Amino acid sequence: MTNYYAVLDRNLVAVDCVIFGYDIWDKELKLLLIKRNFEPESGKWSLPGGFVRKDEGVLEAACRVLYQLTGFKDVYMEQSFAWGDVKRDSGGRVITISHFALIKAHELDPVMIDASAAHWRSISRIPKLIFDHKEIIERAHKELIDRIKVKPVGFELLPEKFTLVQLQDLYEAIYQRKIDKRNFRKKIIYMNLLEKLDEKEKETSKKGAYYYRFIPSRYEDFRRQGFYFNLDVQ
Amino acid sequence: MTNYYAVLDRNLVAVDCVIFGYDIWDKELKLLLIKRNFEPESGKWSLPGGFVRKDEGVLEAACRVLYQLTGFKDVYMEQSFAWGDVKRDSGGRVITISHFALIKAHELDPVMIDASAAHWRSISRIPKLIFDHKEIIERAHKELIDRIKVKPVGFELLPEKFTLVQLQDLYEAIYQRKIDKRNFRKKIIYMNLLEKLDEKEKETSKKGAYYYRFIPSRYEDFRRQGFYFNLDVQ
Numbered sequence: 001m002t003n004y005y006a007v008l009d010r011n012l013v014a015v016d017c018v019i020f021g022y023d024i025w026d027k028e029l030k031l032l033l034i035k036r037n038f039e040p041e042s043g044k045w046s047l048p049g050g051f052v053r054k055d056e057g058v059l060e061a062a063c064r065v066l067y068q069l070t071g072f073k074d075v076y077m078e079q080s081f082a083w084g085d086v087k088r089d090s091g092g093r094v095i096t097i098s099h100f101a102l103i104k105a106h107e108l109d110p111v112m113i114d115a116s117a118a119h120w121r122s123i124s125r126i127p128k129l130i131f132d133h134k135e136i137i138e139r140a141h142k143e144l145i146d147r148i149k150v151k152p153v154g155f156e157l158l159p160e161k162f163t164l165v166q167l168q169d170l171y172e173a174i175y176q177r178k179i180d181k182r183n184f185r186k187k188i189i190y191m192n193l194l195e196k197l198d199e200k201e202k203e204t205s206k207k208g209a210y211y212y213r214f215i216p217s218r219y220e221d222f223r224r225q226g227f228y229f230n231l232d233v234q
Numbered sequence: 235m236t237n238y239y240a241v242l243d244r245n246l247v248a249v250d251c252v253i254f255g256y257d258i259w260d261k262e263l264k265l266l267l268i269k270r271n272f273e274p275e276s277g278k279w280s281l282p283g284g285f286v287r288k289d290e291g292v293l294e295a296a297c298r299v300l301y302q303l304t305g306f307k308d309v310y311m312e313q314s315f316a317w318g319d320v321k322r323d324s325g326g327r328v329i330t331i332s333h334f335a336l337i338k339a340h341e342l343d344p345v346m347i348d349a350s351a352a353h354w355r356s357i358s359r360i361p362k363l364i365f366d367h368k369e370i371i372e373r374a375h376k377e378l379i380d381r382i383k384v385k386p387v388g389f390e391l392l393p394e395k396f397t398l399v400q401l402q403d404l405y406e407a408i409y410q411r412k413i414d415k416r417n418f419r420k421k422i423i424y425m426n427l428l429e430k431l432d433e434k435e436k437e438t439s440k441k442g443a444y445y446y447r448f449i450p451s452r453y454e455d456f457r458r459q460g461f462y463f464n465l466d467v468q
Binding site: 081083085093097 | 238239242243244245246247272273285286287288289290291292293295313315316317318319320325326327328329331
């Protein structure tokens with residue numbers, strides 16, 4: 001049917017996954033990295049990735065990479081950017097489409113990570129990576145920062161119940177800076193998206209702190225009334 | 235060198251350009267569309283696009299498409315999204331990376347447009363388009379709306395000098411709704427990014443309205459002092 005298409009250049013297309021994870025106890029935003037097991041750059045640190053097959057959608061390929069590595073299917077995943085420089089991959093001309101995913105680190109099976117030779121590394125201590133993977137991570141991290149200010153996606157990284165301190169810890173770990181406690185609490189309480197539970201977290205302090213949980217249906221009502229999520233604090 | 239890469243599926247990769255244009259006199263956000271001149275879907279309305287060559291970067295390909303159509307080289311261009319569904323193009327498996335560009339419609343040579351069989355169409359009256367091009371436009375339009383609220387990119391669409399009414403007309407044309415005049419003026423004046431000129435626009439009213447111009451260096455100072463551009467008004 002399409003002679004015109006038949007004579008055109010074809011390119012290798014890949015997906016790379018920036019998999020962010022968080023654990024409320026060590027309060028660090030982490031990334032799941034792997035040691036690459038094929039040439040070029042075999043044995044070096046890399047983002048998890050794969051090549052898009054001709055019968056496979058781009059998002060589908062990113063989900064496949066994530067599933068093979070973590071066993072997770074239903075996680076927050078967002079396309080980040082298509083990296084198209086001719087010389088970005090020393091093995092050939094590869095256009096890669098980066099994605100970022102948010103997972104609760106404590107839900108990931110350590111045996112599964114081990115089997116994949118994957119490792120959690122703190123966003124503040126990323127090892128030297130192949131190709132442009134550092135730039136890919138920096139962009140995804142900036143996008144995550146922009147996103148959590150205006151959408152309640154941060155909750156994807158928390159367990160179902162969390163204290164307000166734990167929520168603030170998460171935001172500080174993502175922003176990589178301290179934020180004003182009073183302002184933060186005022187903003188999150190004001191939006192009325194959280195339900196306060198009758199239960200306290202008592203490991204951190206003697207007095208304890210109430211657990212909260214995020215109620216997605218309250219967020220939908222909030223949006224329907226024309227309000228915007230806003231946790232942009234100094 | 236790379237036997238592993240050699241056996242992998244290769245895909246056609248394209249770029250599509252959502253070229254937004256604006257003219258202060260007719261106050262409409264427009265799109266530059268073309269009639270496709272190859273099969274499949276020859277003769278139908280389409281976004282301007284092209285296939286990425288193996289020795290060409292993705293951004294480079296988008297700039298080539300824009301240049302061939304408009305003769306413009308230095309315009310605001312931003313990557314929008316990589317569209318990767320297997321069946322999105324009826325001619326074959328094509329992954330397309332959409333971009334949006336902002337151009338001052340009055341600077342575009344009508345002879346050049348005619349030669350390319352391109353046409354300006356108002357964003358409010360887009361004809362039926364091939365494949366997923368409508369969706370591509372909708373996404374780029376949403377991204378443009380998000381962008382002009384928080385970055386001074388709207389000025390890319392205006393002539394060097396403009397009145398505050400003309401600036402508001404632009405925002406209303408992009409948002410596709412009326413906005414509050416007092417709030418809008420207050421916000422833009424408060425940021426102190428515009429220089430008021432000693433000259434009036436007198437075609438629209440007898441009394442006339444002062445011209446302003448956007449000073450990029452003031453915006454840089456503003457950002458350096460930790461402020462954010464904000465023209466998000468109801």
